[in-house]
Structures are given as structure tokens and as C-alpha cells.
Amino acid sequence: MQNRHILALHGFLGSGKDWYKVQTLTPRHQWITPDLFSPTSPIGDIDLASFNKLADRLISFIPDNTQPIFVGYSLGARVGLHVLERHPDRFKKFIFISGHPGLTDKNEKEQRRINDLVWKDKLETTPWTEFWNEWNGQDVFKADNDREFSRNGRDIDPKKLALGFTTLSLAQQENKETVLAKHADKVLWVVGDKDQKFTNFAEDLKRKKILSGYERIFNSGHRVLFDQPSAVADLIDQVT
Numbered sequence: 001m002q003n004r005h006i007l008a009l010h011g012f013l014g015s016g017k018d019w020y021k022v023q024t025l026t027p028r029h030q031w032i033t034p035d036l037f038s039p040t041s042p043i044g045d046i047d048l049a050s051f052n053k054l055a056d057r058l059i060s061f062i063p064d065n066t067q068p069i070f071v072g073y074s075l076g077a078r079v080g081l082h083v084l085e086r087h088p089d090r091f092k093k094f095i096f097i098s099g100h101p102g103l104t105d106k107n108e109k110e111q112r113r114i115n116d117l118v119w120k121d122k123l124e125t126t127p128w129t130e131f132w133n134e135w136n137g138q139d140v141f142k143a144d145n146d147r148e149f150s151r152n153g154r155d156i157d158p159k160k161l162a163l164g165f166t167t168l169s170l171a172q173q174e175n176k177e178t179v180l181a182k183h184a185d186k187v188l189w190v191v192g193d194k195d196q197k198f199t200n201f202a203e204d205l206k207r208k209k210i211l212s213g214y215e216r217i218f219n220s221g222h223r224v225l226f227d228q229p230s231a232v233a234d235l236i237d238q239v240t
Helices: 016-025 051-059 075-086 106-125 128-136 158-167 177-182 196-207 229-239
Strands: 005-009 030-032 069-073 093-097 187-192 215-217
Touching (some): 051 075, 069 075
């Protein structure tokens, strides 16, 4: 195992602080944890205009002559698929946690686009606590261990988040199964064992022989890095 730089990208409505518990369990590594939606980012502005522009911007945070590990959770994993496609050789390994390979059905994409615009409208018209409670009540989070999980609205710039609902929507993401198949040796796909929806995605990738397998984290829902930070830390140490 080597000491490495870790570029870790959070999920939607998340921040770089989300990796704190995992970081404390892997102190020998040097962590780079960008904030996509923070009012102020300690490592500079980040272009959220598209997945590809964001992927290219993230590369600029990596020190020269290093080959880090990319770790992405949920939205971070989806962005990471674009990094994998555009800059596969800049990283030793990609760990995608609770990731979505991308929709293929046009009707599903259109429905997702509409749903995300509804969320954008709620963000712009309702108090933060009300918005957060509704977001946290979605089915995808119901298997998480901490059902009282909260997010401080002061850590989020509503204008950046509103932009994210359009430019970083799953509706805007191309399906990346071909990319995954091409670089399967660099990818570790991770899901929580209680997250049935995303376990099904992982099983589908395995069934199609896009990936040879995936990691199921015991006693975890969608928010794996919060439910089982020690398991995430172990995976990082294994691939370094």
C-alpha cells in the first residue's frame, strides 16, 4: 500500500465535508475534496455547465506527477464516469459508490428532466428545512441507517444547486456502460446491501459482463460513506 492523493467527490446536496469520517480513518493519504455547491470553495470556482467541463476542471486539482484514486459517491460517481472516459490514465483506480451508469430510454430521461425541474422549483420557492425534509424522504434513502440525517442549508449556494438540477441531471448524462466495459480493470463498483435499486443496477452491469463483479457493503443503504465509513476506508486502502 502506498500513500496517495485521493480525489473524492460528494453527492447531490453534499459537500467536501461529507468525507470527513472516511478521511480520519485513512490519515496517511492526502485528500482533495471539492465542494460543488458551496457558497465558497477553498480550491476555486468549479464550472457546473456540463458533466464534461466539470470532469476537466477536477483534473486541475491533481498535483503533477501523481496518480490518485478517484472516489465518487452518487452524483460524484456519475461525474466520475465522465472523468474515467476523458482522463482514465490520470488515476490509478476509480471507486464508484451508489453510482448510476446512465439512462438509455428517452421517456425515462424526459421524466427525469421534468422531475429535476420540479425539485429546482421547490428549492427556489420553499424554506430550506421543508425542502430538505422532502428530499431526505425519497425512497432511495429509506434504507439508510440514519433516518434523521440532516443538511445545513448554509453550506449550500442555492444558485449553484439550482444549476445542478439542470446541467447535472441524470437526464443530461449519457449512458456510460461502454466506458465502464472499456476500463473495467480500473473500476471498483460499490453499493449498500440494503439499497435494492442500486444493487439492481450493479447486478445488471454484472449480468451484461460490463463489470466482473461489485462490492456490497453490509448494513448500508444508499449513503454508504455515512452508514459504513470504515468499509469505504478499507476499500481505499485495498486499492492503494
